[in-house]
Amino acid sequence: MKKSSMSVDVENNYDPQYINIRGKGPLINDLKKEAKKANKVFLASDPDREGEAISWHLAHILNLDENDTNRVVFNEITKDAVKNAFKEPRKINMDLVDAQQARRVLDRLVGYSISPILWKKVKKGLSAGRVQSVALKLIIDREDEIxxxxxxxxxxxDGTFKKGTKQFQASFYGMNGKKMKLTTNEDVKEVLSHLTSKDFTVDQVDKKERKRNAPLPYTTSSMQMDAANKINFRTRKTMMVAQQLYEGINIGTGVQGLITYMRTDSTRISPVAQNEAASYITERFGSNYSKHGSRVKNASGAQDAHEAIRPSSVFNTPEKIAKYLDKDQLKLYTLIWNRFVASQMTGAIFDTMAVKLSQNGVQFAANGSQVKFDGYLAIYNDSDKNKMLPDMKVGDVVKQVNSKxxxxxxxxxxxxxxxTLIKTLEENGVGRPSTYAPTIETIQKRYxxxxxxxRFEPTDLGQVVNKLIVEYFPDIVNVKFTAEMEGKLDDVEVGxxxxxxxxxxFYKPFSKEVAKAEEEMEKIQIKDEPAGFDCEVCGSPMVIKIGRFGKFYACSNFPDCRHTQAIVKEVGVTCPTCHQGQIIERKTKRNRIFYGCNRYPECDFxxxxxxxxxxxxxxxxxxxEKKIRGGGKQIVCSNGDYEEEKIK
Incomplete structure (x- = not known):
């Protein structure tokens, strides 16, 4: 679809107007030539809506029969998975294609209707969208709460108590058996006035066995959340590294996909993978650690479907393949591998004890737990620590050491x-696995x-844009409305x-809101944000402006001074020389792109x-990644010792 226009024929049943991507003509011609030579053409794009739509477009370009069984789908790029996929080719799923078209058309109708209004009334370079506008409103609503x-x-x-030779901690609970809040220092003084030097007596002891189930394997969103919290990865970086692991790494026996497809909201695990995990867990820990015993039977009538994110083989342990992965790949792979193995293990069992003790009507409470059976915790790091209490029974006497x-x-x-933003979007049914990373990137790119x-902090520009969208397009930023729309789009996917x-x-009432906004929305002047340094030409302060191609630095003395500077673009790769900085895209004086470390001059890579x-x-x-003459790219070694297949 053209970037310069909506490319949706509203009067003709919302027909999307497709064009070939500029510069891809030679590639399309090459594909047509190869297709004519072949006895059979198979379409093996990604196993999701977008992949299904790509296969449909390819079928049209190559003049393939839509009803032919030429679509093959696999969730992992391994020899067995690909071979099995080719044993069961199917027709292109038009419900999936329609679902992708519906989302794309809807996004065009929203974005290409609201964005031009924002350009006229606020400033150029702004945008609005179904998911990004909801995300922005969530951030601003939270800021308003703060x-x-x-x-x-x-x-x-908090008190320290002693039973025999063992000390333990307990906290004030209440007075005379009733829970009590302490809101002032006077409340505290009142409680402490009742305490004497006498011992405390144990009033209540509750002992229970508690089971904690293993976590589910990763979906896209849960992987993104854990990667952010545990290995400090930005969402964009997580998806980039996951893509590398999915597409394949040479692990000594050739290039092999190491994880399943990384855009999924399913927690399903195939019986084959369950069996493999059960074998590994039984061999390493014993059969009582395996959730499924040692074998899993295929469910009757089970259909191949999206899976959770898991290693393509559990026997490719992080330790085994560490030497073939870079640091970032190993971090994410270890996270995925540990989560998957843990998800196939039995739950952990704890012995818990809750105790209440009192003196002169003042009651303290303490809780303790001990792992009875570690289950999945044998492999999965957990924040909970054993917090042991000495063995106690009702009527026992304990000494108070101090109170604070x-x-x-x-x-x-x-x-x-x-x-937490991804978690909130997911919990509210807004967006899907493929939308979280680009949404987060867009609201930052638009500033x-x-x-x-x-942590996300709204800018003045974000506040203004949100206020206008809330006023003139309330449904677009209504979480419930957006979630219901996502549900309808999911219904398209299943026919x-x-x-x-x-x-x-959607569009009939929305188009009326667009007309009203064009008529009534007032023009707003936004001040440029200071860049924090001065112009190297005239000495005036530099400011951040947003242009057609994103943010850039400009002199505040415009038009007397027209000096501008590019804002560097990170490529999501750690510097291979210093291993501390990030690689950024830079330009020479002649506008040629090169790559350097953002720690320059400390690092001169x-x-x-x-x-x-x-x-x-x-x-x-x-x-x-080296560009090849005539088009295409190739991954090569900087030392000239290795190269991978060319990518067109």
Whole structure:
């Protein structure tokens, strides 16, 4: 679809207007030539809506029969998975194609209707969208909560107690058997006035066995959240590294896909993978650690479907293949491998004890637990520690060693991080696995929000844009409305809804809102944000502006001074020389792109070719993406010892 226009024929049943991507003519001609030579053409694009639509477009370009069984799907790029997929080719699933078209058309109708209004009324380079506008509103609503928050005082009293020779901690619970909040220092003084030097008596002991089930294997969103929290990966970086692991790494026996497809909201695991995991777990830990025993039977009538994100083979342990992966790949692969193996193990069992003890009506409470059977915790690091209490029974006497009152104030809700924003979007049914990373990237690229201490903070521009969209397009930023729309689009995917009808129900009232906004929305002047340094030409302060191609630095003395500077673009790869900085895209005076470390001049790494974040399996030097004459790219070793197949 053209970038310069909506490319949706609203009057003709919302027919999308497709064009070939500029510059891809030679590739299309090559594909047509090869297709004519072949006895059979198979379409093996990604196993999701977007992949199904790509296969449909290819079928049209190559004049293939839509009803032919030429579509093959696999969730992992391994020899067995690919061979099995070719044993069961199927027709192109038009429900999936329609679902993808519906989403694309809907996004065009929203974005290409609202964005031009924002350009006229606010400034050029702005955008609006179904998911990005909801994400922005969530961030701003949270900021409003923080600004409106009034802290409240409260107090705690923590005590150290002793039973025999063992000490333990307990906290103030209440008075005379009733739970009590301490809101002022006077409350604390009142409680402490009742305490004497006498011993405490155990009033209540509750012992229970508690089971904690293993976590589910990763979906896209849960992987993104854990990668952010545990290995400090940005969402974009997580998906980039996951793509590398999915597409394949040379692990000494050839290039092999190491994980299943990374865009999924399924927690399903295939019986084959369950069997493999059961064998591994039984061999390493014993059969009582395996959730499924040692074998799993195929479910009767089970259909191949999307799976959770898992290693393509559990026997490719992180330790076994570590030497073939770079640091980032190993971090993410280890996260995925550990989560999958843990998900196939039995739950952990804890012995828990809850105790209440009192003196003169003042009651303290303590809780303790001990792992009885570690289950999945044998392999999966967990934040919970054993917190043992000495064995006690009702009527036992314990000594108080000390008590410590402490003042606190309630805290406002935290700003969203990438992980918590994704979690909130998912919990509210907004967006799908393929949309989270680009949504987060877009709201930052448009400068609606900025990251401060890894938390999203709305900018003045974001506040203005959100206010206008809330006023003139309330449904677009309504979480419930957006979630219901996602549900209808999911119904298209399974053949329950006709995609044009879903679009029509949305567009008719929406088009009236567009007309009203064009007529009534007032023009707003936005001040440019200071860049924090001065113009090297005239000495005036530089500011950040947003142009057609994104943000850039410009002199505030315009038009008297027209000096501008590009804002560097990170490529998501750690510097292969210093291993501390990030590789950024830079330009020479003649506008030629090259790549360097953002720690320059401390690190002087530069390269004309883009590093890809992997090391050469032969010599250990960094690999880079080299452009080939006549079109295409190739991954090659910077030392000249290795090269991969050309990519057109």
């Amino acid at each position: 600004n409106a928050f009034q802290p409240e005082e409260y107090w705690t009293i 009152p402490e003042q606190h104030f309630t805290q406002p809700p935290a700003r969203y991080s990438e992980a 609606y929000v900025r990251l401060a201490s890894k 329950k809804e006709q995609w044009q009808r879903v679009i029509d129900e 530069t390269s004309w070719d883009k590093p890809v974040g992997r090391d050469c399996p032969k010599c250990g030097h960094f690999l880079m």
